[in-house]
Amino acid sequence: xxxxxxxxxxxxxxxxxxxxxxxxxxxxxxxxxxxxxxxxxxxxxxxxxxxxxxxxxxxxxxxxxxxxxxxxxxxxxxxxxxxxxxxxxxxxxxxxxxxxxxxxxxxxxxxxxxxxxxxxxxxxxxxxxxxxxxxxxxxxxxxxxxxxxxxxxxxxxxxxxxxxxxxxxxxxxxxx
Ligand code: AR6
Numbered sequence: 001x002x003x004x005x006x007x008x009x010x011x012x013x014x015x016x017x018x019x020x021x022x023x024x025x026x027x028x029x030x031x032x033x034x035x036x037x038x039x040x041x042x043x044x045x046x047x048x049x050x051x052x053x054x055x056x057x058x059x060x061x062x063x064x065x066x067x068x069x070x071x072x073x074x075x076x077x078x079x080x081x082x083x084x085x086x087x088x089x090x091x092x093x094x095x096x097x098x099x100x101x102x103x104x105x106x107x108x109x110x111x112x113x114x115x116x117x118x119x120x121x122x123x124x125x126x127x128x129x130x131x132x133x134x135x136x137x138x139x140x141x142x143x144x145x146x147x148x149x150x151x152x153x154x155x156x157x158x159x160x161x162x163x164x165x166x167x168x169x170x171x172x173x174x175x176x
Contacts, residue, residue: 001168001169001172001173003172003176005143005146005147006146006147007146007147007153008146008147008150008152008153008154008155009153009154009155010139010142010143010146010154010155010156010157010172011154011155011156011157012156012157012159012165012168012169012172013156013157013158013159013165014158014159014160014161014162014165015158015159015160016042016158016160017039017042017043017118017119017120017158017160018042018043018045018046018047018074019046019075020075020076020118020156020158021075021076022076022116022117022118022154022156023076023077023078023109023114023115023116023117024068024071024076024077024078024079024080024109024112024114024116024117024118025043025071025074025076025078025079025080025117025118025119025158026066026079026080026081026082026105026117026118026119026120026122027039027040027043027079027080027081027082027120028040028082028083028084028120028121028122028123028125028127029055029061029081029082029083030083031060031061031062031063031083032060033055033056033058033059033060033061033067033081034055035052035055036126037126038125038126039120039125039160043074043079046073046074047071047072047073047074047079048072048073049072050070050072051069051070051071051072051079054069054070055069055081061081061082061083062083063083063084063085063097063101064083064084064085064096064097064098064100064101064104065082065083065100065101065104066080066081066082066083066101066104066105066107066108067080067081067082067108068080068081068108068112069081076118077114078112078114080105080108080109080117082101082102082104082105082122083101084097084098084101084122084123084127084129085097085098085101085123085127085129086123086127086128087123087127087128087129087130090133094123094129095133095137098122098123098129098134098137098138099137099140099141101122101123102119102122102137102138102141102142102145103141103145105117105119106141106142106145106150106152106155109152110150110151110152113151114151114152115151115152115153115154116152116153116154116155116156117152117154117155117156118156118157118158119138119155119156119157119158120157120158120159120160121134121135121138121157121159121164121168122134122138124164131163131164131167132167132171135164135167135168135171136171136175138157138168139157139168139171139172139175140175142155143175
């Protein structure tokens with residue numbers, strides 16, 4: 001599914017984020033930038049050890065913030081590592097932290113003059129965020145960001161499985 005709003009295409013695809021050719025892909029990292037399973041593991045495996053070397057030098061990333069490394073062997077030139085919240089029931093500031101993870105990633109992409117970025121569903125795996133709410137925050141934050149002078153021409157959401165792909169499409173239709 002794809003829509004153009006102002007100067008930005010928002011697209012939702014089912015697939016593997018490590019294969020995207022966007023200027024940057026976002027990684028759902030942990031605060032120590034220590035690598036792990038899920039999309040984090042897949043990105044480091046596909047991108048090679050240079051990404052982890054850069055992560056070690058950076059040292060860490062607080063929840064809701066974002067840092068950038070090069071993309072190693074990936075097609076994407078950069079990886080924006082962001083840290084979503086661990087879902088603990090919803091009363092621990094999770095929604096604001098998840099929104100911030102997307103927003104800080106988008107701002108970092110704009111600051112680096114990148115034109116396209118692909119996101120996985122941050123916090124929607126090991127960190128346990130309810131899927132509909134995670135999709136809502138991802139899309140609403142992106143829709144609110146575009147317009148003005150962001151320089152971002154394409155925001156792509158890459159969902160690994162059909163269920164989450166369907167949830168993102170339904171939520172985007174609802175928001176439009
Ligand atoms: N491409 C796109 N999406 C993927 C891929 C892929 N190759 N692989 C998994 N997903 P998760 P989190 C989906 O657990 O919840 C790590 O260990 C997956 O199906 O990767 O933010 C980190 O180091 C799910 O929908 O991230 C942290 O410790 C989504 O990506 C922790 O997990 C996010 O699932 C972060 O947990």
